[in-house]
Amino acid sequence: MVAAAPGRLERRKxxxxxxxxAAASKLFHERGYEETSIQHIAELADTGxxxxxxxxxxxxDILREVLQAERDEALDRYFASIxxxxxxxxxxxxxxxxxATYLRNNRIILTAAFQVGARNRQVDESxxxxxHAGFRDMIRAGIAAGAVRGLPLDATVRxxxxxxxxxxxxxxxxxxxxxxxxxxxTLVALTRAILAK
Numbered sequence: 001m002v003a004a005a006p007g008r009l010e011r012r013k014x015x016x017x018x019x020x021x022a023a024a025s026k027l028f029h030e031r032g033y034e035e036t037s038i039q040h041i042a043e044l045a046d047t048g049x050x051x052x053x054x055x056x057x058x059x060x061d062i063l064r065e066v067l068q069a070e071r072d073e074a075l076d077r078y079f080a081s082i083x084x085x086x087x088x089x090x091x092x093x094x095x096x097x098x099x100a101t102y103l104r105n106n107r108i109i110l111t112a113a114f115q116v117g118a119r120n121r122q123v124d125e126s127x128x129x130x131x132h133a134g135f136r137d138m139i140r141a142g143i144a145a146g147a148v149r150g151l152p153l154d155a156t157v158r159x160x161x162x163x164x165x166x167x168x169x170x171x172x173x174x175x176x177x178x179x180x181x182x183x184x185x186t187l188v189a190l191t192r193a194i195l196a197k
Contacts, residue, residue, distance in 0.1 A: 016045070016051065016055065017055050019045040019046065019047065020041060020042075020045045020047065020055055020056065020062065021062070021065050021066055021069055022045070023041050023044035024041045024045075024062045024063070024066050025066045025069070025070070025109070026044065027040055027041060027044060028066060028108065028109040028112065029108055029109060032108055032112065033059075033063060033108075033112030033113075033115070034115075036059075037059075038052060038053075038059055041059075041062065063109065063113060064113075067106070067109065067110070067113055070102065070105075070106050071130065074098055074099075074101070074102040077098060078094065078095060078098040081094055081098075082094060088138065088139075088141060088142030088145060088147040088148050089147065089148060089191075089192060089195045091138055091142075092135070092138055092139060092142070092148075092160070092191055092195055093188045093191050093192055095135065095138065096160065096184075096188050096191045097184055097187075097188055099131070099161070099168075100164055100168050100183070100187055101184070103165060103168035103169060104168050104178070104184075107168070107170075110169065111169065131161055132157050132158075135160060136153060136154070136157050139151075139153060139156060139157060139195070146197075147197065148196075149195065149196065151194070156195075159194065160194065163187065163190065167183055167187055168183065168184075168187075
């Protein structure tokens, strides 16, 4: 049985929801999360505040959706760049490059997400969960195939992901390195050194 095409109401709702997410993303990148109000988002999305609240219960929910949309785009680009013949270590290195680009492009709203995460662990944990699971599955498969050296899986994932995040967000001893063109290359070299057999 073929699913029926969405009706006019469903298309209008999807369009309004997409407009809210696009407006929020633009404003979060330009103004910052804290400086962007629900009213600002509604105005840019050309909708009312009441309508916006019909789609999202809070600005934190909108932030979560903006990050998910950005994440999905980054994942699509990553998966388009690999295939079954891509060696596991190269997959991990390409994933680090994709993560570095995602972090660099979304630094402002990710910083806001970490601040929101301090208030609402669900936002922070939901963003970290997909990332750690993806790296864990990739490295586990590489170890099982004998292409990646056997390492403590969770610690290795935390080291690779955590170092990449600190570097690209310019936190701690990585402060000032986040905009240097060689930083992603350094992170890839580090990942290769950790995983190489």
